[in-house]
């Protein structure tokens with residue numbers, strides 16, 4: 142008889158029993174209703190199997206119908222309060238750092254590095270968040286980044302032959318862009334070998350919830366060391382050049398960090414840069430891929446989008462230069478961008494830890510508990526979006542997104558909000574818009590195979606979206622403009 146096992150199970154049952162008592166305490170002092178599922182695993186397996194399918198919604202729908210938009214569950218090893226309520230979500234986002242704090246599993250923290258923005262807290266986080274925000278703000282994109290974005294998108298497209306895996310191409314584009322923006326490197330051998338190692342690091346993030354048993358995770362940790370060494374070399378060289386006064390003025394994130402007057406160590410800078418590389422990579426490339434997938438499946442929207450971009454192309458004098466004013470004259474594209482973000486929900490929501498007892502909507506969430514603010518549940522709620530589960534970019538045409546009646550709380554939060562609002566929110570929109578411009582004006586395409594969406598461990602299509610692309614003959618609209 143294995144006593145330690147018996148004791149563990151006994152303790153787990155006792156813990157569940159006390160949780161049950163808490164769940165049944167009188168209203169006002171009780172947890173949101175819910176079901177903790179099996180001991181230890183809770184409802185993790187139900188969650189994972191739902192999110193591995195093309196339609197994960199029933200997992201949330203069933204619980205919202207039974208318990209309301211705030212319910213208790215037990216996932217990834219801990220009891221968790223799940224919010225499908227926009228007002229509660231806003232409360233969680235806005236009170237980050239006061240009543241809630243972000244919390245990642247140790248395996249993720251190790252991959253990110255302890256000086257990454259995602260793990261920072263308090264004043265340091267505040268300062269570095271605002272530095273990152275200003276680095277990605279619209280005036281920087283307008284004056285510096287837009288040209289690079291467009292150039293690197295075209296550069297990558299130039300190598301396309303008939304059949305491509307769109308997700309892979311989008312990842313190359315995103316990586317090249319981020320490296321350029323952070324450290325001013327153009328694509329070449331160095332970036333390609335960095336990318337090979339980097340891809341291994343990324344795989345490590347998706348070994349959750351069982352990283353320690355995973356060879357992929359161990360490989361990711363090793364690859365992280367290599368990537369960090371390569372970045373470290375760059376930081377050292379740039380620092381040296383700066384000290385010797387040799388540096389030509391560069392307009393990248395690394396220059397901003399070296400110039401910031403905060404005397405950051407090399408390790409701090411490397412962690413910081415690596416985290417930015419991670420945060421924008423899967424997110425941006427997935428949104429590029431899914432926009433094309435949704436458009437392919439909605440031919441009317443694709444036709445209207447193409448019309449908008451053919452007109453721009455016909456109007457501009459140099460078809461290879463897209464200006465800020467062109468970006469600003471893509472109204473239907475912005476509808477497509479919003480609708481893609483809404484339906485795809487790349488970041489489906491955010492986990493936070495409660496730092497003190499929280500009273501919300503007549504319930505109490507005890508200190509130390511986890512909460513999950515689900516953006517996905519709100520974005521796909523029929524109460525806020527008519528026919529919420531269909532891709533319909535036209536819904537954005539006459540309004541900029543619904544709010545909760547009465548409180549006026551915004552229900553559309555693909556980039557989060559509050560102190561941790563995504564610093565890449567504008568950049569991601571611009572990259573997607575420029576990508577769509579080049580894609581629809583240059584190519585027509587058709588899916589090469591049937592491909593399916595899944596949502597665990599991240600939102601992605603199973604086969605990386607294989608398509609056959611074909612160069613378009615110059616469209617009639619463009620011909621008129623050029624003639």
Ligand code: HEM
Pocket residue numbers: 243258259260270273277416417420421422424425428487488491555556557558560561562563564565566568569
């Ligand atoms: C479609 C693309 C993107 C989506 C949907 C997205 C979404 C999000 C969300 C929801 C958060 C909040 C996380 C939280 O509150 O815990 C976030 C944070 C963050 N994002 Fe993005 N993001 C995207 C692209 C980017 C890009 C391109 C960058 C790089 C410049 C970036 C950098 C970051 C960073 C550094 C954070 C952490 C901020 C902090 O903790 O203070 N993201 N993102």
Ligand SMILES: *[C@@H]1O[C@H](CO)[C@@H](O)[C@H](O)[C@H]1NC(C)=O
Pocket residue numbers: 275276278279280281
């Ligand atoms: C963007 O950030 C820069 C500093 O990096 C600042 O000078 C500029 O005023 C900011 N622009 C906007 C529109 O916030």
Ligand SMILES: *[C@@H]1O[C@H](CO)[C@@H](O)[C@H](O)[C@H]1NC(C)=O
Pocket residue numbers: 404406
């Ligand atoms: C910056 O940091 C280095 C080493 O960490 C230290 O020697 C130096 O005095 C610091 N400089 C300032 C201005 O804080």
Ligand SMILES: *[C@@H]1O[C@H](CO)[C@@H](O)[C@H](O)[C@H]1NC(C)=O
Pocket residue numbers: 535536538539
């Ligand atoms: C938006 O408004 C225009 C004119 O005001 C109207 O023709 C169109 O049908 C409206 N679109 C939607 C989706 O409501």
Ligand SMILES: *[C@@H]1O[C@H](CO)[C@@H](O)[C@H](O)[C@H]1NC(C)=O
Pocket residue numbers: 472475476479537538540541542553
């Ligand atoms: C897209 O969503 C943003 C909020 O994230 C909103 O400000 C903007 O007006 C929306 N754009 C359109 C075209 O509806």
